[in-house]
Structures are given as structure tokens and as C-alpha cells.
């Protein structure tokens with residue numbers, strides 16, 4: 531199939547986009563890709579990138595034994611910063627380099643355009659625990675113009691629904707948590723909010739714990755053509771210094787006519803740079819995003835104090851994934867959920883389930 535994989539980046543890069551539309555024959559570039567025959571229906575995968583929180587080194591810290599008095603949610607599960615790698619446009623070069631990406635052991639998010647068709651390569655990406663997100667069916671602007679592949683499905687909702695159906699039928703994905711806006715067109719944002727937990731935009735910036743970043747226009751660092759590890763490392767260093775969440779946006783890893791190609795070697799070296807710190811949480815968008823939102827939910831929750839006991843209750847945002855946790859510390863007391871005491875972890879936290887919507891701290 532023909533799929534013009536020029537995609538992304540808003541007004542300023544239209545010249546670049548139309549330039550790369552030429553020669554953007556994904557077929558030619560994707561000959562190394564496994565044939566795009568329809569894959570037999572799979573049982574629904576409830577995971578789609580969801581995973582537990584990463585381990586912290588046990589420091590044998592004693593359970594706090596002071597007075598009962600409030601709580602503190604650890605930023606980024608106790609890590610210094612967070613990094614997410616996202617890849618757009620279902621590009622052949624992403625699959626061509628997938629074995630190397632996989633070897634890093636880092637979970638990542640790949641935003642799929644359903645018109646690109648299915649491939650056993652993407653099924654492997656899902657099976658390995660990565661997240662597939664929705665990048666719409668035909669990669670059009672929010673008003674239906676400028677479709678990169680095929681014809682507008684008739685509405686933004688239909689564009690999202692067609693891509694979700696494709697992800698379910700092709701790869702057994704029971705729920706798609708996140709989306710990324712084609713061309714960074716913010717005209718999608720309100721529609722995305724009716725269907726998804728998070729929407730990634732293309733505006734530059736990083737995300738701080740508890741900040742007011744729009745969850746339906748998450749800020750990013752977008753790789754430009756030809757960039758190497760030093761550019762990516764600098765972003766990681768800045769995120770770590772500030773204690774922020776950095777979302778990378780990559781397109782082509784070369785040779786497929788896709789947007790903003792960078793060499794995989796630079797990306798891989800930079801992933802190594804982030805890993806080497808040992809205190810950076812690197813995970814996919816749904817996992818880090820649900821921690822970011824979960825922390826905000828608790829920190830803005832309702833606090834009731836009576837009889838020396840503190841009850842904190844919270845509401846989770848729409849489309850929030852199930853089974854998520856955050857890590858907290860308290861000055862003292864016993865932390866309970868549903869009447870059951872939570873275990874203290876010697877790394878310095880209690881792990882709180884978000885689904886119950888409340889916790890109690892009792893003397």
C-alpha cells in the first residue's frame with residue numbers, strides 16, 4: 531500500500547513535510563517488513579503497555595514512627611526524573627530497528643496509523659509489553675484536510691474509532707489508552723478527551739509533577755532530522771536536573787522516507803545515557819502518565835481528620851487505566867486501604883492503589 535509518511539510537525543514545517551512526501555513510498559522502504567497480511571484475531575490484550583512500578587533499591591529505611599500528619603507522594607515513583615520514548619507513523623524503520631530498541635529493555639509507545647496496515651512486527655512489539663497508541667486512521671488535519679494516507683473517515687471521532695478497531699482486530703488490543711495528534715493539530719484535543727486517557731501534542735517542553743500541563747496536549751521534545759545522541763542527552767540531563775518528565779518524539783530511523791530521520795545509533799546511545807544514571811524512570815506514556823495524574827489526584831484530594839485519623843479521598847480522571855499505583859511517605863502512623871494495613875517498603879515508601887479512591891492514616 532502507498533502511505534505517504536511525511537507526517538507531523540505543525541505549520542512551520544509544511545515545507546519539510548511536502549518535501550518528504552515525495553519518495554515517501556512506505557512500500558519501497560518497507561520491503562524488509564514482514565508481509566502486511568491481516569493477522570488473525572487475537573484475544574484482547576488488557577495490558578497494552580501497562581506495567582507495575584519500577585523497583586527502587588532497598589535502603590533498609592525504617593517505617594516512619596512519628597505522629598500522624600499528612601502524606602507526601604514521591605515524584606516519579608521515587609526516581610529523579612522520567613523519560614518516555616514515543617514513535618509516530620507506523621514507520622518501517624522503527625520495526626527495522628526494533629530488535630535494537632527491544633534490547634535496551636525499555637518499554638516504549640508507538641503511535642499507529644491504521645492505514646499503514648498490520649504487520650507481525652507490530653504484534654511482536656505489543657507482545658513484548660510495549661504500548662501501541664492511536665495516531666488516527668488516515669493522518670489528516672482536524673478539519674479532514676491533508677490526509678497522509680487514504681481518505682478522511684468523516685469525523686475526528688470516526689478517525690479515532692477506525693484506528694482503535696484496527697488495533698483491536700489486528701493485535702488483540704482491548705483498550706487503547708493514549709493518542710497522539712496528527713501534525714500536532716490541536717483541533718483534535720477536545721475529541722481526544724472524550725475517548726482517551728492522554729493525548730500527546732508536538733509543542734516543545736517538559737512536564738513537572740503536579741503541574742498544569744494539558745493532558746490532552748502533552749509537551750514533547752521532537753527529534754529533528756540528523757540529530758545525534760548529544761542533542762537527546764542534553765534533554766535528558768535537563769529533565770533530570772529539573773525533576774521533570776521528558777517525552778521524546780521520534781519519527782523515522784532512516785531509509786523509509788519518513789519524517790525527520792535520525793540514525794538509530796544516536797537514539798540507542800542516548801537511551802544508554804538515560805539508563806546509566808540509574809535514577810531515571812524510563813517507561814511508556816500510559817505508565818508514567820498515570821503516575822503523573824495519580825499523584826495529582828491524591829495531592830488535590832479531600833482530607834478528613836477525625837479522632838486522630840486522617841482519611842484522604844480522591845477522584846481519578848476520565849479514562850484512567852485500572853490497577854495503577856503511586857508511592858507515598860508519611861511522618862508516622864499506619865497507612866490503610868479498605869481496612870488493610872499497607873506494607874512499608876525499605877526503599878522508603880508505601881505503595882498505594884489508586885482504584886479504591888481513598889486511604890486512611892491511623893495512629
Ligand SMILES: [Zn+2]
Pocket residue numbers: 537538618619665669711712713
Ligand atoms: Zn504523525
